[in-house]
Amino acid sequence: MTDAISSFGAVGRPVSIHTDRAAKARLKGRYRTETWFKWLGAAAVALAGLFLVLLLSTIVTQAIPALRQNYLTLPIDLSAAKVDPAKLDAANYDAIAQEALTAKFSDVTSRQDKRLLRGLISTGTGVFLRKDIAADPGMLGGTVDYAVPLDDFADLYLKGLLADVGSDEAISTSVTPSETSGDIDLTFGDDAMLTLARGHGATEGENGMLTLTSGASSLLVAFNGGMVKLTALSPGTNGTAVAKGTVIEALDSTAPAASGQAFLRVIDTPEASRKISDKMIVWLDTLKSAGLIESRFNSIFFFTGASREPELAGVWGAVVGSFLTMIVTLAIAFPIGVSAAIYLEEFAPKNRLTTIIEVNINNLAAVPSIVFGLLGLAVFLNFFGMPRSAPVVGGMVLALMTLPIIIIASRASLRAVPPSIREAALGIGASKVQTVFHHVLPLAMPGIMTGTILGMAHALGETAPLLMIGMVAFIVDIPGGFTDPATILPVQIFMWADFPEAGFQQKTSAAILILLLFLVIMNAIAVILRRRFERRW
Amino acid sequence: MNIMTEAGVEQKLSSGTNAPLIKMKGEKVSVHYGEKRALFDVDLDVRENQVTALIGPSGCGKSTFLRCLNRMNDTIDIARVSGKITLDGEDVYDPKIDVVELRARVGMVFQKPNPFPKSIYENVAYGPRIHGLARSKAELDGIVESSLKKAGLFNEVKDRLLESGTGLSGGQQQRLCIARAIAVSPEVILMDEPCSALDPIATARVEELIDELRQNYTIVIVTHSMQQAARVSQRTAMFHLGYLVEEGATDKMFTNPDDKRTQDYITGRFG
Numbered sequence: 001m002t003d004a005i006s007s008f009g010a011v012g013r014p015v016s017i018h019t020d021r022a023a024k025a026r027l028k029g030r031y032r033t034e035t036w037f038k039w040l041g042a043a044a045v046a047l048a049g050l051f052l053v054l055l056l057s058t059i060v061t062q063a064i065p066a067l068r069q070n071y072l073t074l075p076i077d078l079s080a081a082k083v084d085p086a087k088l089d090a091a092n093y094d095a096i097a098q099e100a101l102t103a104k105f106s107d108v109t110s111r112q113d114k115r116l117l118r119g120l121i122s123t124g125t126g127v128f129l130r131k132d133i134a135a136d137p138g139m140l141g142g143t144v145d146y147a148v149p150l151d152d153f154a155d156l157y158l159k160g161l162l163a164d165v166g167s168d169e170a171i172s173t174s175v176t177p178s179e180t181s182g183d184i185d186l187t188f189g190d191d192a193m194l195t196l197a198r199g200h201g202a203t204e205g206e207n208g209m210l211t212l213t214s215g216a217s218s219l220l221v222a223f224n225g226g227m228v229k230l231t232a233l234s235p236g237t238n239g240t241a242v243a244k245g246t247v248i249e250a251l252d253s254t255a256p257a258a259s260g261q262a263f264l265r266v267i268d269t270p271e272a273s274r275k276i277s278d279k280m281i282v283w284l285d286t287l288k289s290a291g292l293i294e295s296r297f298n299s300i301f302f303f304t305g306a307s308r309e310p311e312l313a314g315v316w317g318a319v320v321g322s323f324l325t326m327i328v329t330l331a332i333a334f335p336i337g338v339s340a341a342i343y344l345e346e347f348a349p350k351n352r353l354t355t356i357i358e359v360n361i362n363n364l365a366a367v368p369s370i371v372f373g374l375l376g377l378a379v380f381l382n383f384f385g386m387p388r389s390a391p392v393v394g395g396m397v398l399a400l401m402t403l404p405i406i407i408i409a410s411r412a413s414l415r416a417v418p419p420s421i422r423e424a425a426l427g428i429g430a431s432k433v434q435t436v437f438h439h440v441l442p443l444a445m446p447g448i449m450t451g452t453i454l455g456m457a458h459a460l461g462e463t464a465p466l467l468m469i470g471m472v473a474f475i476v477d478i479p480g481g482f483t484d485p486a487t488i489l490p491v492q493i494f495m496w497a498d499f500p501e502a503g504f505q506q507k508t509s510a511a512i513l514i515l516l517l518f519l520v521i522m523n524a525i526a527v528i529l530r531r532r533f534e535r536r537w
Numbered sequence: 538m539n540i541m542t543e544a545g546v547e548q549k550l551s552s553g554t555n556a557p558l559i560k561m562k563g564e565k566v567s568v569h570y571g572e573k574r575a576l577f578d579v580d581l582d583v584r585e586n587q588v589t590a591l592i593g594p595s596g597c598g599k600s601t602f603l604r605c606l607n608r609m610n611d612t613i614d615i616a617r618v619s620g621k622i623t624l625d626g627e628d629v630y631d632p633k634i635d636v637v638e639l640r641a642r643v644g645m646v647f648q649k650p651n652p653f654p655k656s657i658y659e660n661v662a663y664g665p666r667i668h669g670l671a672r673s674k675a676e677l678d679g680i681v682e683s684s685l686k687k688a689g690l691f692n693e694v695k696d697r698l699l700e701s702g703t704g705l706s707g708g709q710q711q712r713l714c715i716a717r718a719i720a721v722s723p724e725v726i727l728m729d730e731p732c733s734a735l736d737p738i739a740t741a742r743v744e745e746l747i748d749e750l751r752q753n754y755t756i757v758i759v760t761h762s763m764q765q766a767a768r769v770s771q772r773t774a775m776f777h778l779g780y781l782v783e784e785g786a787t788d789k790m791f792t793n794p795d796d797k798r799t800q801d802y803i804t805g806r807f808g
């Protein structure tokens with residue numbers, strides 16, 4: 001007693017087990033753990049957010065180029081001599097378009113170069129041209145300006161994805177050519193060009209001879225209305241430099257170009273390590289500076305089916321295929337899943353059999369999706385002989401996969417309806433079925449729909465089971481019905497990702513973006529439903 | 538209605554001229570929840586147009602007995618009821634009895650107000666609609682209005698019949714639940730602690746209402762409030778640990794109980 005009083009006096013307030021020094025230390029320790037957890041949690045969230053941002057920004061930046069396509073406007077000769085209005089199918093539209101292009105470059109004469117030149121425009125040009133003429137026969141009879149899609153490499157170059165497109169720099173010395181075409185010699189007023197070539201990977205030989213192989217950067221000299229590609233350089237007399245070069249575009253004259261009149265264009269990416277030659281680059285630049293090339297919204301990508309040519313490949317076929325498949329999935333999985341959930345939750349006796357069924361439904365949700373694909377292959381295709389690659393079969397397989405998800409979500413939301421509502425209905429003499437269908441089910445519906453949408457979103461992104469039933473086939477036509485061969489978005493992405501052409505890389509990302517967009521929309525609908533119909537009892 | 542004639546008439550005859558008729562009768566009612574026994578051979582009569590109060594400490598089986606009267610225990614998988622319960626002489630556990638019809642005749646109001654999350658109108662109209670009590674919309678409107686009036690709620694909600702029933706105050710919700718029960722024209726109304734979730738003013742209103750309803754209905758009410766039992770009931774039954782301890786006129790139970798346990802409970806010595 002006396003002790004207590006003395007310590008009371010010393011501290012100035014009562015000493016309790018909640019205020020003494022040990023308690024303070026304990027309290028501090030508790031706060032420390034709390035801070036720790038808070039920081040750990042925040043770090044985890046930040047990390048997850050970082051990965052998400054990284055992923056999304058990669059996909060978006062990759063996808064953006066695919067949203068536009070470059071078109072070349074050519075004067076196409078559709079006079080009766082070329083296209084017989086009575087026999088539209090007989091005309092070779094590809095050849096007509098190619099002629100219009102080669103006519104722009106009269107100095108390109110060798111067969112090899114002509115083939116390169118024709119390769120600038122898409123191989124699908126003829127098909128587009130014929131379709132447009134069929135739609136508008138008024139185009140016939142004369143020469144019309146018609147925009148044709150560029151080939152994928154040309155398109156990628158113009159988007160800056162194939163090579164670092166250097167810039168033009170004025171050459172501060174005079175340049176004198178020996179000829180106007182073919183392999184020529186160039187004389188530079190000083191030897192600055194030698195240093196430059198060394199800096200760009202030229203191989204040094206005897207007598208200070210520098211060779212620009214296809215492994216070095218390309219040095220292009222533009223003057224006198226033409227373009228020369230340098231192949232080798234060596235020191236000349238009186239501090240000059242002499243270069244050998246190939247004329248890509250013919251020069252107007254052999255007159256020397258004064259200092260500042262000639263321009264040097266350096267393409268850093270060596271010709272050997274890019275998919276487009278110097279010649280094509282020069283042609284494209286010429287066409288572009290003539291204002292004939294125009295970048296347009298890529299309607300080919302959005303509104304056509306698959307193609308082996310990157311510039312002609314579109315996602316619409318896959319989108320329609322996905323849509324048809326999802327309709328089948330929903331039509332099968334929703335009614336069956338909800339009915340099963342209602343039976344199990346509201347009517348089934350609780351015995352061993354229903355417990356076994358319940359456990360197995362939960363297990364079914366964890367079965368790898370490819371197993372469902374094998375099941376579909378064995379049962380639907382081989383046993384029932386249903387068509388391969390068809391949305392109806394894909395939908396059935398995905399429905400099997402979605403069923404357990406819908407059943408589990410539906411049961412959870414049926415269980416979440418408070419028993420007081422059931423009692424209220426039963427208490428005024430509603431039958432079991434009336435209770436369920438008039439009161440419980442409507443209250444559980446938002447939850448059921450949320451679960452269904454999430455299950456569908458899951459199914460929409462599924463690839464593996466559909467590979468098994470042949471939905472990976474290369475299908476050009478846009479499916480018109482549930483039994484037409486079709487492919488679906490994720491499978492299309494899978495296929496495109498597998499193609500070696502650089503042009504498919506952007507298409508893959510753009511298709512992923514479309515798939516993500518669908519998923520985001522579906523999830524947003526689920527969230528809205530949950531918010532809107534959330535009930536408090 | 539024909540089946541119950543003999544026993545019912547017999548009872549009506551035997552019960553004399555002045556004494557109220559016996560509406561429901563429990564004989565040796567026992568209930569098991571799984572292995573656990575919750576009621577032990579309860580014999581209890583419910584008299585017509587009277588309020589019978591069931592009192593006793595919590596967990597003593599009041600609700601269990603009440604829920605036997607309209608077979609709400611059927612909804613609990615593990616519950617087993619034995620003994621005999623009659624409504625107008627008819628055995629309610631007879632397999633021939635339709636439980637849906639029984640619950641229309643013996644309505645129930647629960648402890649926690651549980652209106653449907655629908656409009657006030659729909660709450661009241663639901664019962665008559667599923668039982669086919671109204672032949673036209675006008676008739677249904679009439680039933681809804683009179684039920685709400687009987688439940689003393691009509692004036693408060695007449696301008697917002699189409700608003701949600703869950704938007705009402707607790708007391709109003711409970712009266713809505715009473716109106717919902719009345720709307721199917723039951724003969725007996727079971728109330729399981731109808732005021733336990735209400736404030737004193739709302740409680741007073743519901744008690745008043747119960748007294749009025751007695752004119753037309755037979756009422757069985759479970760309550761944990763001695764004062765409430767004393768205020769609203771004519772008969773009181775005291776339960777303890779699953780046994781019916783004592784049953785009799787409310788006046789007598791509260792002034793001169795036979796059983797020591799009743800005495801202790803009423804005076805607040807346990808419970």
Ligand SMILES: Nc1ncnc2c1ncn2[C@@H]1O[C@H](COP(=O)(O)OP(=O)(O)O)[C@@H](O)[C@H]1O
Nearest residue numbers: 570575593594595596597598599600601602613
């Ligand atoms: N659904 C149920 N399942 C199992 N036991 C129950 C259930 N309902 C009530 N009981 C048990 O039965 C006994 C009586 O309960 P109840 O009738 O609710 O008591 P009261 O209403 O008098 O408080 C209690 O011991 C309770 O635990």
Ligand SMILES: [Mg+2]
Nearest residue numbers: 599600601729
């Ligand atoms: Mg109770």
